[in-house]
Amino acid sequence: MRLLFDQFMKKCEDGSWIHLPSYEDIATQRSQDFSTFIHAYFPTASEQINKEKLSQGRIFTRSFEDGLGFEYVMFYNDAEKRIVCVFQGGPHLQGMPGFFHGGAIATMIDATVGMNAIVSGGIVMTANLNINFKRPIPLCSIVLINSQLDKIEGRKLLVSCNVQSVDEKILYTEATSLFIKLNPEKEFHIKELVLNSAPPA
């Protein structure tokens, strides 16, 4: 994992790739924006959300103890509209004995294609996620999630991805997704928000 991280950090040196900040980095810096965001886009839901609970909110991929759940880092290539996620799931993500749970894989896929849609299109939500599980992924192995923005049609963003072994010899999973941009009149400049929260390369 460290070796792959260092290889991608090297690619960041010429600016072609960007090490994306973790959700926690963004949330810590911009937590005051979250209730404004919810109120702007989902005014009815906003009344149903307990403000105290919201302040305890955590993205669930970052809710496990270190090493037991989702360990990952993402890198973004703006020219190619690609994100590569280096993912090493922990033992608490087990489904079939010895392998990752399909829901855990779906979560990481959604997080990766979702981040690609966010940096490409702004505030979006997943409308559709289609996954083909082709081979089971051994528990605790390191995999690469390669996502690609395929098309933008008005408010719709189509992003595809695959999950491969690090040596690229095993294709574990393929997925396509549809994201819908929320009301553009209430645009938050989320791309800047995400990129400005990036740790130094």
Ligand SMILES: CCCCC/C=C\C/C=C\C/C=C\C/C=C\CCCC(=O)SCCNC(=O)CCNC(=O)[C@H](O)C(C)(C)COP(=O)(O)OP(=O)(O)OC[C@H]1O[C@@H](n2cnc3c(N)ncnc32)[C@H](O)[C@@H]1OP(=O)(O)O
């Ligand atoms: C400053 C604060 C910032 C806050 C965020 C901060 C930081 C974030 C940073 C990082 C985040 C990190 C990682 C991201 C991690 C994970 C990503 C997870 C994302 C999710 O986990 S998200 C949860 C699951 N997600 C939902 O909970 C959505 C529920 N849903 C809805 O809320 C609505 O459904 C919505 C909004 C999607 C659309 O609603 P809408 O009213 O805006 O649009 P409408 O329905 O008119 O559709 C417009 C056109 O899309 C077509 N269309 C729609 N749906 C379709 C479908 N399924 N298949 C085919 N076509 C479809 C229509 O047919 C029409 O097409 P046409 O225009 O051609 O007629």
